[in-house]
Each structure stands twice: as structure tokens, then as C-alpha cells.
Amino acid sequence: MGVVADEIETRLRAALQPTDLSIIDDSDSHRGHAGHSGAGESHFTVVLTAAAFAGQSRVARQRLVYAALGDLIAPDRVHALVIKASAPAA
Known part of the structure; x- marks a missing residue:
């Protein structure tokens, strides 16, 4: 993971204490699109x-x-973010 992905992980873990967390860098899929530097x-x-x-x-x-x-x-910084957030199963 890169610097931005690491910061995303740090902030989400501190604020939300997730039991599961995956961070996927989709940047290469957006090469040539708006927001891709x-x-x-x-x-x-x-x-x-x-x-x-x-x-x-x-x-x-x-x-x-x-x-x-x-x-x-x-x-x-982060141009686009897909969020798949759920609560733990009861």
C-alpha cells in the first residue's frame, strides 16, 4: 500500500474500529480519466x-x-471513493 492508502487505514481504524477493513487502490483502472493525475x-x-x-x-x-x-x-488527494460499509452480522 502507498502513503495515501496507509493514511486511509489509519484514520478509519482510529475513528470506526472496524472488525474488517480492505482498501483497494483502483487508480490504475482510471488512467486517462478525470481526476487521475x-x-x-x-x-x-x-x-x-x-x-x-x-x-x-x-x-x-x-x-x-x-x-x-x-x-x-x-x-x-483522493478523487474518488467507493464505500462498502456494513455492520457486523447479529
């Missing part, structure tokens, strides 16, 4: 499971992830 680490998918998501709507879960990532979500 050629430097990489601009497009990500995060898949996470956290108790903080229990009882939350999909939109509320996404807001929690965006709040945890803060200033990383900016055109010059």
Missing part, C-alpha cells in the same frame, strides 16, 4: 465492517467514513 493513489474502494454502522442507513454510514477521512477527500 498519473501519480496514483487517487481512486479507492474501501470495504469495512464496524459496529458503528449498526442501525445506520447507507448514507449515514458513508457520512461516517467521509468524516473519518476528512481532508483526504479532496481533488488533489
Whole structure:
């Protein structure tokens, strides 16, 4: 993982204490598209499971992830983020 992916992991673990977390750098799949600078680490998918998501709507879960990532979500940092957030199975 690169520097940005490491920072995503650090922030999500600190804020949401996920039981499962996967961070996928999709940047190469977006070569030539808007927001791809050629430097990489601009497009990500995060898949996470956290108790903080229990009882939350999909939109509320996404807001929690965006709040945890803060200033990383900016055109010059992370251009695109796919979020697959779920609560642990009961």
C-alpha cells in the first residue's frame, strides 16, 4: 500500500474500529480519466465492517467514513471513493 492508502487505514481504524477493513487502490483502472493525475493513489474502494454502522442507513454510514477521512477527500488527494460499509452480522 502507498502513503495515501496507509493514511486511509489509519484514520478509519482510529475513528470506526472496524472488525474488517480492505482498501483497494483502483487508480490504475482510471488512467486517462478525470481526476487521475498519473501519480496514483487517487481512486479507492474501501470495504469495512464496524459496529458503528449498526442501525445506520447507507448514507449515514458513508457520512461516517467521509468524516473519518476528512481532508483526504479532496481533488488533489483522493478523487474518488467507493464505500462498502456494513455492520457486523447479529
